[in-house]
Amino acid sequence: MVNKPSKADKKIAYDAKLCQLLDDYSQILIAAADNVGSTQLQNIRRGLRGDSVVLMGKNTMMKRSVRIHSEKTGNKTFLNLLPLLQGNVGLIFTKGDLKEVSEEVAKYKVGAPARVGLVAPIDVVVPPGNTGLDPSQTSFFQVLNIPTKINKGTVEIITPVELIKKGEKVGSSEAALLAKLGIRPFSYGLVVLSVYDNGSVFSPGVLDLTEDDLIGKFATGVTMVASLSLAVA
Numbered sequence: 001m002v003n004k005p006s007k008a009d010k011k012i013a014y015d016a017k018l019c020q021l022l023d024d025y026s027q028i029l030i031a032a033a034d035n036v037g038s039t040q041l042q043n044i045r046r047g048l049r050g051d052s053v054v055l056m057g058k059n060t061m062m063k064r065s066v067r068i069h070s071e072k073t074g075n076k077t078f079l080n081l082l083p084l085l086q087g088n089v090g091l092i093f094t095k096g097d098l099k100e101v102s103e104e105v106a107k108y109k110v111g112a113p114a115r116v117g118l119v120a121p122i123d124v125v126v127p128p129g130n131t132g133l134d135p136s137q138t139s140f141f142q143v144l145n146i147p148t149k150i151n152k153g154t155v156e157i158i159t160p161v162e163l164i165k166k167g168e169k170v171g172s173s174e175a176a177l178l179a180k181l182g183i184r185p186f187s188y189g190l191v192v193l194s195v196y197d198n199g200s201v202f203s204p205g206v207l208d209l210t211e212d213d214l215i216g217k218f219a220t221g222v223t224m225v226a227s228l229s230l231a232v233a
Contacts, residue, residue: 014057018065021053022078025093026198029102030084031190035112041090044108044190052094052101054190059085077199084194084201092190099207102192109189114170114178124164124178124185128157131181140177 005013033041033056045054062085070078094101114124126146131137133155141148147158163174164185178185192204 011061014061015065015068018055018057018062019069019072021055021091021093022066022069023073025053025095027094027098028081028196029092029094029098029105029192029204030081030194030196031090031092031105031192033088033090033190035188036190037110040108040110040189044105047104047108048092048094048101051096052092054090054092056090059087059089062091080199080201081196084196089193090190092192098195098197102195102204102207105190105192109187111184112186112188113184114164114175114186116170116172116175118170118186120164120166120168120170121186123162123166124174124183126157126161126163126177126181126183128159130154130156133180137180140173140180143173144177146177 041054041056048054063082066078066081066085070076092101092105114120130151131154134153135150135155138148138150138155141155141157144161144163146161146163148155149158150156163177164170195202195204195207
């Protein structure tokens, strides 16, 4: 009979794994993992196979491992990761091109229904058109002030309706209606929040900057410095 590893053993193994990854990789994407399921994570791992490793875990364990490794190695730049380990996040260690890896991760989004009590990450708009529902279902639409008409024995929505606003909680009526219409308005996946590169931390938006963008920003900076010099003079 094989003994299951204890909590202490699991912590030691996790510490060893994270510390080894910190040694092997200098680039890390910190990604939000809210509502991401295990099957979805497996698909992401398969998609990134080769030069990237996805590591999940509790923030407390991650922070502990980072601190331990920083002390052991004397590398203080690892501590720049600590403020980024907030909420439900995962770490994507990579030796690949950061922009390409970030784009690959973004491909693995899964549609999800609007569940009661969920905070909407986007505005939800119900489009006009035939719903396929019979006239006995009109009460659902009336409760939510959605204008309808009966067309060929089915309920038709006349105009687009903003059913839920971003940041609002999904109510039971909204959830029931979206389910009846077969609308899965939300999509979830790993969302890159921050980039760690050799101790430097920056926004993932920087990965989208082109050479022309950088030249433009540099030229703007030079012009501002020149203007300030003239003003001082």
